[in-house]
Amino acid sequence: MTDVTIALAGNPNTGKSTVFNALTGSRQHVGNWPGKTVEKKEGFFEYKGLNIQIVDLPGAYSLSAYSLEEQIARDFIVKEKPALVVSVTDAANLERNLYLTTQILETGAPMIIALNMTDVANSRGVKIDAPQMSRSLGGIPVIKMAARRGQGLDELKEAIVAATREL
Amino acid sequence: MTLSTTPVQVDYGKQIERELKELGEAIAQTPELAEAYNPRWLAIQLLEGDETLLAEVAALNGNAPQILEASIERLEQIYGEDVDVMLADRRYNFVNTLVQGAVTRSTAAGALTASDKIDKIVTHRWLGIPIFLVLMWAVFKITTDVAAPYLDWVDGVVTGPVSNRVVSLLGLIGLEGTWVESLFVDGILAGVGGVLVFVPVLMSLYLALAVLEDSGYMARAAFVMDRLMSVIGLHGKSFLPMVVGFGCTVPAIYATRTLKSEKDRILTGLLVPFMSCSARLPVYILFAAIFFPRYGGLVVFSLYLLGILTAVALGLILKSTLFKGKEQTPFVMELPPYRVPNPKSVWSYMWERTASFIQNAWTIILATSIVIWILMAIPMGGGGKFADTDVNQSAFATVSGAIAPLLKPLGFNSWQASGSLITGFVAKEVVVSTMAQVYGVAEAAEAAETTTFIQDAGQVATSFISATVDTLKSIPLIVGINLFDEEAEEEPGALMGAIHAGFEATSDGHAALAAFAFLVFVLIYTPCMVAVAAARHEFGVRWMWFSVIGQLVLAWLMAFVIFQGGKLLGFG
Amino acid sequence: MLHQVLNEFKSAQGALNLSDLARKLKVEQSALDGMIQFWVRKGRIEDSQLANSPALSAVKGAAPSACSGLSCAGSCPGPQGCPYVMEMPRILSYVKK
Structure with missing residues (x-):
């Protein structure tokens, strides 16, 4: 019944879990990564008739496999080849977060950037030009969000469905 | 379904x-690899030195490892740097x-946080050190002013009700008037009690320091002090032991381990004892109360400052002699944002340190008090018996008196003063407990009033309340508003009077000058035997x-200069 | 970028504040931190707050053990170590190759 599988990647403390919970609601399954002691969260949601399975990757700062979390995230993206990777970034610490995003880009996986915590960034006087960012990245969708407040969720779902339909 | 390559x-x-x-291209020649991975991505990982992937590639494509090795060699030749550094560097660029192009920060809110703005002033190149000094002065002012009334309260409780209870208890078991009573009253109560009197002072010092620590200021102080450190040729990291040294010299000596170079460690270890540890504070406070009642805070502050300046001067001398040719290693420090101190953690900082001081009183001070009492009870010459001898004829007075002439040029050549300094090797609080014992003998002769337990308890409570009232009244005094009645100048206690008279006698009437010289001696000479043991453990015999x-010679020289120089200039 | 960061550490005159350095290099502090961690992993920068740094652990652990042979009583009580030890800020320094 699953039409596509997508992955949620991001640094620790980017509100990735909030995004995951907001997308899946109660349709979650928590287990461990095979042979690892790291928690694996999977969930489902349906949008516009598409059944989407979503895998929450462990929080990591890079894909360089320095830590177990980084290794799991990298192996999933490279070996399991999800239809789409949603890179959740903290808008208030964008520069640090984009390092991981850049490495995901390099794997060649299709990607959407979820620019989370824009409310925090705004309050610190940080303004992000999402269309400009998208253009610099060759048209990768950049969705502004504040998942804590439920802002930008529909836009994200819309972008996920649009991106997976294109494939 | 195919994966589109990113644009x-x-x-x-x-x-x-x-x-x-x-x-x-080499990777793409192996179909299994080309199917499983994006070749460019795999090539990047290999260049970055990913061993797991390399093993996987090598198993499928025998040529790849050689090609990789040659590539890495060429690149390292060109850049003179590890290839993974080059790759990460480009990625960060x-x-x-990308961020420069898409992110704008409004200068008002984005550039400087409130914390940053405070730091612009507090860690300023020229303002930083004066601000640090003013804050430290405030700490000692508050410590001495606020704690003073409680000091009297504890003093009253120990010499009044507690002594009375002990005497009447001993009386119940028929020991009144025996040497046992003398051991308890003149030995243990005078010694241990004499030190416990200072618990409120130390509590307020630790409270003030805990507030500075928890608010995030101490980190700034360390940052500012680095400039001073580098003048002396010390690694900036030396401030850690130095700051710890204001609390206690022993952990400060161990803290020198954070320094890498041996020269740094030894030089720091030599200078750390001049940071006035909190055990020295009771001596300063007692003497300030006796000899400088109006300028107590200033005198205490000047001693701390003198300690720092001595360390700087000595550092400069050692740097150009024994520790020549050391270069600086600058560093970057993360200053945590300022925050409102958390009452819970401030309390626990304060309490742990105060508890350590009290524990010291019940162990080291108790033991030395008993030893000193015994030495004072043993007659040497004269016709006395054990516990019934003229103190001036006691073993303690005779031994201490033998050293006293050395202190003649410093203005405090009494056996009481030299004896206190000798026992001070054990721990600096012992200087105070010994003084209380050797000068307190005359005082104990005064007959105590007979009181009931209820009366005592009532007195303890009412005097505590009046001490609290006095403390509250003294707070506006810090900003110059005096709520005290003018004639409130109290008569000094018998102990204080005895110490004053003692210093008056040995200094030809320059008692205050001799007292300050004594304090400087206490500041500079060996902190305590545990610190000596720590120094041996860390730096060798x-x-x-x-x-x-070095400390003894320097202490003598500085006290000499202060006493003789002060006399020449007509002070005191 | 990475080299600029390392150069700042190498050529700093006296102590530098991390947030000042971030402003000077025009990077977010968290990003600067990421780059510093890269150099820490490469062994070119030493971070005082890492577990393997000799900094605080030495102070906390060493004092009681060294005292045990002495009657040092109240000076360094308990297993929690010496109460006078302060938590010091994070210090990063350049490591010569």
Whole structure:
């Protein structure tokens, strides 16, 4: 019944879990990564008739496999080849977060950037030009969000469905 | 379903891209690899030194390892740097360019946080040290002013009700008037009680320091002090032991381990004892109360400052002699944001340190008090018996008196003063407990009033309340508003009077000058035997002796200059 | 970028504040931190707050053990170590190769 599988990647403390919970609601399954002691969260949601399975990757700062979390995230993206990777970034610490995003880009996986915590960034006087960012990245969708407040969720779902339909 | 390659890629530069292309083409020749991985991505991982992937590639494509090795060799030749550094560097550049293009920060809110703005002033090149000094002065002012009434309260409780209870209890078991009573009253109560009197002072000092620590200011102080440190040729990291040294010299000596170079460690270890540890504070406070009642805070502050200046001067001398040719290692420090101190953690900082002080009183001070009492009870010459001898004829007075002439030029050559300094080797609080014992003998002769337990308890409570009232009244005094009645100048206690008279006698009437010289001696000479043991443990026997002898000589010289110089200039 | 960071550490005159350095290099402090961690992993920068740094652990652990042979009583009580030890800010320094 699953039409596509997508992955949620991001640094620790980017509100990735909030995004995951907001997308899946109660349709979650928590287990461990095979042979690892790291928690694996999977969930489902349906949008516009598409059944989407979503895998929450462990929080990591890079894909360089320095830590177990980084290794799991990298192996999933490279070996399991999800239809789409949603890179959740903290808008208030964008520069640090984009390092991981850049490495995901390099794997060649299709990607959407979820620019989370824009409310925090705004309050610190940080303004992000999402269309400009998208253009610099060759048209990768950049969705502004504040998942804590439920802002930008529909836009994200819309972008996920649009991106997976294109494939 | 096929994966579309991304349109934008990090540009790694001509040389690296050429190698990536070559490696990628080699990988693409193996169908299993080409199917499983994006060849360019795999090439990047291999260049970055990923061993797991390399093993996987090597198993399927025998040529790849050689090609990779040659690539890495070429690149390292060109850049003189590890290849993974080059790759990460380009990636960071890519991200930085991306962010510069898409992010705008409103200068008002984005550039400087409130914390940053405070730091602009507090860690300013020229203002930093004066601000630090003013804050420290405030700490000692508050410590001495606020704690003073409680000091009287504890003093009253120990010499009044507690003594009375002990005497009447001993009386119940028929020991009244015996040497046992003398041991308890003149030995233990005078000694241990004499030190416990200072618990409120130390509590307020630790409270003030805990507030500075928890608010995040101490980190700034350390940052500011680095400038001073580098003048003396010390590594900036030396401030850690130095700051710890204001609390206690022993952990400060161990804290020198954070320094890498041995020269740094030894030089810091030699200077740390001049940071006035909190055990020295009771001596300062007692003497300030006796000899400088109006300028107590200032006198205490000047001693702390003198300690720092001595360390700086000594550092400069040692740097150009024994510790020549050391270069600086600058560093970067993360200053945590300022925050409102958390009452819970401030309390626990304060309480742990106060508890340690109290514990010391019940162990070290108790033991030395008993030893000193015994030495004072043993007659040497004269016709006395054990516990019934003229103190001036006691073993303690005779031994201490033998050293006293050495202190004649310093203005405090009484056996009481030299005896206190000798026992002060055990711990600096012992200087105070010994003084209380040797000068307190006359005082104990006064007959205590007979009171009931209820009366005592009532007195303890009412005097505590009046001490609290006095403390509250003294707070506005810090900003110059005096709520005290003018004639409130109290008569000094018998102990204080005895110490004053003692210093008056040995200094030809320059008691205050001799007292200040004595305080400087206490500041500079060996902190305590545990610190000496720590120095031996960390730096070896030779440096331990160098440090101990150096401190004694320096203490004598500085006290000499202050007493004789002060007399010449007509002070005191 | 990475090299600029390392150069700042190498050529700093006296102590530098991390947030000042971030402003000077025009990077977010968290990003600067990421780059510093890269150099820490490469062994070119030393971070005082890492577990393997000799900094605080030495102070906390060493004092009681060294005292045990002495009657040092209240000076360094308990297993929690010496109460006078302060938590010091994070210090990063350049490591010569």
